[in-house]
Amino acid sequence: MAVFPFDIHAAEGAARTGLLRTPRGDIRTPAFMPVGTAGTVKGVYMDQVRQAGSDIILGNTYHLMLRPGAECVRKFGGLHKFVGWGGPILTDSGGFQVWSLSRLRKVAEQGVTFQSHIDGSEYELTPERAVAIQADLLGADICMQLDECTEFPCSQTRARESMELSLRWGRRSLEAFGERENQTLFAIIQGSNYPELRRESAQKSIAGMTAGGYGGYAIGGLAVGEGHDTMCQTLDLTIPNLPPDRPRHLMGVGKPVDIVEAVHRGVDMFDCVIPTRSGRHGQVWTDRGPYNIRNARFAGDMSSLDMTIACPASRDYSKAYIHHLVRSGELLGSMLLSWHNVAYFQNLMARIRGSIMNGTFAGFAADFRQACQPAPNTG
Numbered sequence: 001m002a003v004f005p006f007d008i009h010a011a012e013g014a015a016r017t018g019l020l021r022t023p024r025g026d027i028r029t030p031a032f033m034p035v036g037t038a039g040t041v042k043g044v045y046m047d048q049v050r051q052a053g054s055d056i057i058l059g060n061t062y063h064l065m066l067r068p069g070a071e072c073v074r075k076f077g078g079l080h081k082f083v084g085w086g087g088p089i090l091t092d093s094g095g096f097q098v099w100s101l102s103r104l105r106k107v108a109e110q111g112v113t114f115q116s117h118i119d120g121s122e123y124e125l126t127p128e129r130a131v132a133i134q135a136d137l138l139g140a141d142i143c144m145q146l147d148e149c150t151e152f153p154c155s156q157t158r159a160r161e162s163m164e165l166s167l168r169w170g171r172r173s174l175e176a177f178g179e180r181e182n183q184t185l186f187a188i189i190q191g192s193n194y195p196e197l198r199r200e201s202a203q204k205s206i207a208g209m210t211a212g213g214y215g216g217y218a219i220g221g222l223a224v225g226e227g228h229d230t231m232c233q234t235l236d237l238t239i240p241n242l243p244p245d246r247p248r249h250l251m252g253v254g255k256p257v258d259i260v261e262a263v264h265r266g267v268d269m270f271d272c273v274i275p276t277r278s279g280r281h282g283q284v285w286t287d288r289g290p291y292n293i294r295n296a297r298f299a300g301d302m303s304s305l306d307m308t309i310a311c312p313a314s315r316d317y318s319k320a321y322i323h324h325l326v327r328s329g330e331l332l333g334s335m336l337l338s339w340h341n342v343a344y345f346q347n348l349m350a351r352i353r354g355s356i357m358n359g360t361f362a363g364f365a366a367d368f369r370q371a372c373q374p375a376p377n378t379g
Contacts, residue, residue, distance in 0.1 A: 004020055004215055006018065006021070006245060010356050010357045012356050012360075012361045012362065014266035015263050015352075016266065016268070017029060017030065017357055020247050020269075023182045024087055027055045027088060027269075028353060029353070030259075030349055031268065031349060032259065032269075033054065034049055036057045037059075039073075039082060040083065041057060042277075042338065043279060043338035044335065046084045048342070052311055052339070053347065054087075057090075058271045059089050060094070061091050061093055061097075061130065061133055062092075062098060062125075065094065065123070065125075066123075067118060073137060074136070074137040074138070078138060079140065088141040089138075089142070090142040090249075090269075091134040091142070093134070094125055095148060098112050098114050099149040109165070111129065112126075112148075113125075125146065127145065127172035127176060130144075130145075131143060131146075131176040131185070135177065135180065142185075142215065142216070143183060144188060145173035145188055146169045147166040147188040147190060148166050149190070149224065150162045150190070150192050151224070152226045156192075159190075160194075163191045167201065167204050170187050184214075184215030184216065187216075187217050188217075188218045189205060189218065189220060190220055191221070191238075193226055193233070198241070199241050202217070202238060202241035202242055214246070215246065216249060217246055217247075217249070218249040218250075219234075219251065222234060224252075231261075231262075235261075235265045248267050249267070249268065250267045250269070250270055251271065256289075256372075257372045259349075260352065260368050261369075263352055264361075264365050275341035276342065279334055279335075279337035279338030279339075280334045280338065282326045282337065283337070286344070287368060293322050294327055298320060298323040299324075301323070303319055304316065305340050306344065310343075311340060311343035313337070313339035317336055322336055352364070
């Protein structure tokens, strides 16, 4: 299995910036990858995703295996050709989506069986099948082991059982992945919010490596309702146990303040649906948090969304016009907001990388935290 070169160019405390070098292109870290759930970053063209500054996107194994089908994607030359994206793609294993099905799934040692949310048909997803779908059929550059995500909160007994199952599935995933020249596999660290379980999950994932080992380490089981402070505490306890020379990916996160705090703790990669999901609901992301363009106060506002971002959606359309589009139910409104939000997140990552390179990240993070605080109630 390929272990992609990971060059760290600068560090400030635990925060670091560098390049993850893949056969399909370099990924500047810290990196944010827009989520292309069903082969599309919703409402945004792929060339717009690239122009906004994205080096990598995420594809969703669960949704693609159900529709149009992973075998169908392979017939079209793999996910890259099918969706028109020439850069790196990371695929999740499908474990999180299967977990979210709740009453439609059954977990066993072999794997998980579940009913499709589309037509109720039954599927089985094993560690071996998850690897085959991601690597062989979709052709992802970075694949994820199959894991089980636990609900929050859960008992320590439940968290341990799930964590140990994920470790066993990880070893099977790694064995099934085998030797591949241009693809790599990430482990997923679980353990809910229990420090000893997170530590054990990390240490045993490293100790259980075979051949070249995992190409990176993903931190799963967060952004499931535990809250910002608990997320930060879990990262504090998890990251010191991970190899410093491999990339660390925080799955499903998140809000800009979550990203800044996670970078502060040493995370290198992120993915989340927030930019485009917010865009479809009229939300505009800024350093001070999101606001809703549907608000009546924007009806006569001729200013742009953000003149500092090199994105046409951010600079070339007035808030009044986008307000009108959204209130009228015009698709263009959601498209422009999604495009802006993707560009905002990539602009944030560029500023984070620059501040680490310049040795000013601590000040950047402090200012960002302050900007995100709600205004005091003076009434």
